[in-house]
Amino acid sequence: METQAINTLTGVIDKKMTRQLKQYLDICARCAICKDACHQYVATGDFTYLPARRAELIRQIYKKYFTKAGEFVPALYEARDPDENLLDELYESTYACTGCRRCMYYCPFSIDTAWILSAAKAILIAAGKGNEMLGQLADAALMKSDNFEMFKDVIIDGFKDVEGKLKELTGDPSAEIPVDKEGADVLYVALAGAHSILPAAAIFHEAGTNWTLSMFESANYGYFFGDAEKARRIADRFMDEAKRLGVKEVVITECGHAYRVAQFFHEAWSGEKHPFKVRHILEVIDEYIKDGRITLRPGAITEPITYHDPCQVGRNGGIFEQPRDIVRAVATDFRDMTPNRAEQWCCGGGGGLVAIAEMEEFRLKSGAKKLEQIKATGARIIASPCENCRLQMEGLNDQLDLGITVKPVMDLVLDAMDLPR
Amino acid sequence: METYLFLTSVVGVYIGIGVFVVGMAWRIYQWSTTPKSPVKLGLFPKPATATGRGAKMLKDTFIAPHSARIEPVMWLFAFAFHVAALAAFVGHGRLVVEYTPLVQLLGSDGMRTFAAWSGGTAGIVMMVAVLYWIARRTYGPFKQLSVPEDYFLLFLLLGIIVMGNHMRFLGHVSAETYREWFQSLLVFRPVIPAEISGSNVGWSLGTHMLFVNVLFVYFPFSKLVHTIGAFSANLVRSE
Numbered sequence: 001m002e003t004q005a006i007n008t009l010t011g012v013i014d015k016k017m018t019r020q021l022k023q024y025l026d027i028c029a030r031c032a033i034c035k036d037a038c039h040q041y042v043a044t045g046d047f048t049y050l051p052a053r054r055a056e057l058i059r060q061i062y063k064k065y066f067t068k069a070g071e072f073v074p075a076l077y078e079a080r081d082p083d084e085n086l087l088d089e090l091y092e093s094t095y096a097c098t099g100c101r102r103c104m105y106y107c108p109f110s111i112d113t114a115w116i117l118s119a120a121k122a123i124l125i126a127a128g129k130g131n132e133m134l135g136q137l138a139d140a141a142l143m144k145s146d147n148f149e150m151f152k153d154v155i156i157d158g159f160k161d162v163e164g165k166l167k168e169l170t171g172d173p174s175a176e177i178p179v180d181k182e183g184a185d186v187l188y189v190a191l192a193g194a195h196s197i198l199p200a201a202a203i204f205h206e207a208g209t210n211w212t213l214s215m216f217e218s219a220n221y222g223y224f225f226g227d228a229e230k231a232r233r234i235a236d237r238f239m240d241e242a243k244r245l246g247v248k249e250v251v252i253t254e255c256g257h258a259y260r261v262a263q264f265f266h267e268a269w270s271g272e273k274h275p276f277k278v279r280h281i282l283e284v285i286d287e288y289i290k291d292g293r294i295t296l297r298p299g300a301i302t303e304p305i306t307y308h309d310p311c312q313v314g315r316n317g318g319i320f321e322q323p324r325d326i327v328r329a330v331a332t333d334f335r336d337m338t339p340n341r342a343e344q345w346c347c348g349g350g351g352g353l354v355a356i357a358e359m360e361e362f363r364l365k366s367g368a369k370k371l372e373q374i375k376a377t378g379a380r381i382i383a384s385p386c387e388n389c390r391l392q393m394e395g396l397n398d399q400l401d402l403g404i405t406v407k408p409v410m411d412l413v414l415d416a417m418d419l420p421r
Numbered sequence: 422m423e424t425y426l427f428l429t430s431v432v433g434v435y436i437g438i439g440v441f442v443v444g445m446a447w448r449i450y451q452w453s454t455t456p457k458s459p460v461k462l463g464l465f466p467k468p469a470t471a472t473g474r475g476a477k478m479l480k481d482t483f484i485a486p487h488s489a490r491i492e493p494v495m496w497l498f499a500f501a502f503h504v505a506a507l508a509a510f511v512g513h514g515r516l517v518v519e520y521t522p523l524v525q526l527l528g529s530d531g532m533r534t535f536a537a538w539s540g541g542t543a544g545i546v547m548m549v550a551v552l553y554w555i556a557r558r559t560y561g562p563f564k565q566l567s568v569p570e571d572y573f574l575l576f577l578l579l580g581i582i583v584m585g586n587h588m589r590f591l592g593h594v595s596a597e598t599y600r601e602w603f604q605s606l607l608v609f610r611p612v613i614p615a616e617i618s619g620s621n622v623g624w625s626l627g628t629h630m631l632f633v634n635v636l637f638v639y640f641p642f643s644k645l646v647h648t649i650g651a652f653s654a655n656l657v658r659s660e
Contacts, residue, residue, distance in 0.1 A: 026646050026650055047562055050565075056568075077570055109647055315465055
């Protein structure tokens with residue numbers, strides 16, 4: 001391999017080197033306890049997807065170029081160059097990973113494979129092998145903010161349409177979807193599409209919240225693509241908006257990775273403390289229910305219903321109970337999956353996989369464990385607060401014609417609210 | 422025999438301990454001077470207080486309850502190995518200084534019996550665990566994932582354990598004699614008692630020490646640094 005190419009790629013590792021990464025690369029015992037933690041490895045039996053193997057590819061470069069022992073005796077560690085072969089396998093295993101971090105949960109040393117793979121993504125991007133679709137989606141999001149004046153009217157027109165529906169739904173002609181409202185308490189950051197705006201708007205309206213809707217969607221393809229700089233700039237779009245409007249809190253819609261980016265990554269990336277709180281919409285709705293700010297018809301849903309913990313909301317986000325409390329408040333037959341909460345199986349749709357067309361077959365195959373869990377509950381409705389999870393589980397449902405409905409949790413709340421419709 | 426023992430059980434020990442201490446210090450220095458990412462990588466649920474996080478880290482490191490749930494058999498062997506290794510390490514402390522209160526408690530015959538049983542059990546448990554690990558690495562994904570380092574370390578451990586067991590089960594050299602040898606190293610006036618070099622365990626001590634020295638030299642450059650790294654990595658889990 002050419003020295004210059006090697007220097008470029010090892011330079012990327014050097015830049016990504018943190019204490020956590022260094023320790024993860026130094027201490028893995030290759031015990032492979034992680035193999036049964038990964039839904040992709042369990043469903044396919046393919047070595048490429050064994051978590052420790054994914055990390056091992058980075059370790060092979062690290063050993064050769066960052067450790068004396070690996071430099072002198074590369075054979076002992078199978079240390080090697082980041083050549084085409086390695087990069088191709090790295091692409092396969094890295095962009096397939098949903099970042100669910102179930103392997104980290106079971107690892108005796110708590111090695112965060114996803115953290116190692118964030119270095120892998122940086123290497124792939126530097127080698128010109130970043131996933132194209134995710135890269136394009138990230139660039140599109142930034143294009144929107146860089147040329148915002150061009151898009152602004154179209155966006156606001158779209159919100160007006162949703163506002164019309166809100167008036168119908170609530171039967172209140174004064175109901176509105178405030179945009180760009182200075183002095184609002186809450187900045188709600190939705191996804192592209194009315195489905196993530198309308199239920200929240202109705203709930204905020206009912207609760208009498210002084211809120212405003214972000215002009216930007218919370219989805220962050222820069223994060224999935226693996227470019228931390230782009231990911232930060234994508235999140236900056238609504239974080240800057242929140243600062244400008246002076247809101248007290250930023251509420252992220254039912255989305256997994258966006259919540260995690262806003263709550264746990266953005267401050268670290270930008271090096272600044274947020275002058276506002278960040279919460280997930282379900283934390284807010286749960287509070288409204290418990291404070292009596294919205295009233296629901298108990299027993300509005302009688303069909304058996306289950307809840308899927310999205311990895312980025314549950315194990316990686318810490319929100320386990322609020323969504324369950326909400327579901328229990330509206331449904332009579334709630335059935336938890338086994339295992340659940342921190343040990344829940346990833347559905348297979350995370351990490352941006354639902355956006356990558358060529359991944360579809362693999363993605364649905366990797367949902368085998370989730371499918372087993374869903375079937376075991378006998379539920380007819382699955383509630384889940386993550387768009388990627390819902391798309392994946394809908395895919396599983398369609399593939400096998402299970403006749404199950406997959407819904408955002410706030411849709412259930414909407415169904416149980418006394419609205420004229 | 423005298424030359425072999427001099428190289429492995431005198432010179433080698435100094436080299437082994439020297440490289441180990443400097444190497445581990447270098448490793449820890451490297452870790453501590455690499456800036457930590459401000460991104461918090463913790464998993465939920467996690468304790469709210471620093472004390473809680475510390476307690477969870479210790480539990481995760483010493484008990485690894487999550488690993489136990491996902492692969493109980495592997496966990497059992499790993500747990501048994503580490504407990505036995507700790508017991509063996511503590512037992513080897515008698516080379517430095519006799520555990521006098523324990524001798525007073527058990528009597529010198531009692532101490533010999535206790536040491537024979539505890540040391541013997543630890544040796545057997547470690548041997549069985551290492552054989553299990555070697556066997557596990559001979560098939561399927563475990564084999565695919567293994568690199569030469571893994572086998573090298575396992576066979577090195579096996580060699581150390583088998584030689585140790587040979588001295589424990591087939592040797593007749595007393596702890597006092599071994600202590601005489603080891604204490605002489607500590608005061609830099611090395612002596613190998615004739616009772617050792619002239620016995621049936623002279624070569625097994627030499628080979629035991631040869632492997633131990635190689636292990637000590639290699640330790641800081643191997644995955645065995647998990648003995649220290651596991652603590653901080655498990656702490657990151659609760660951040």
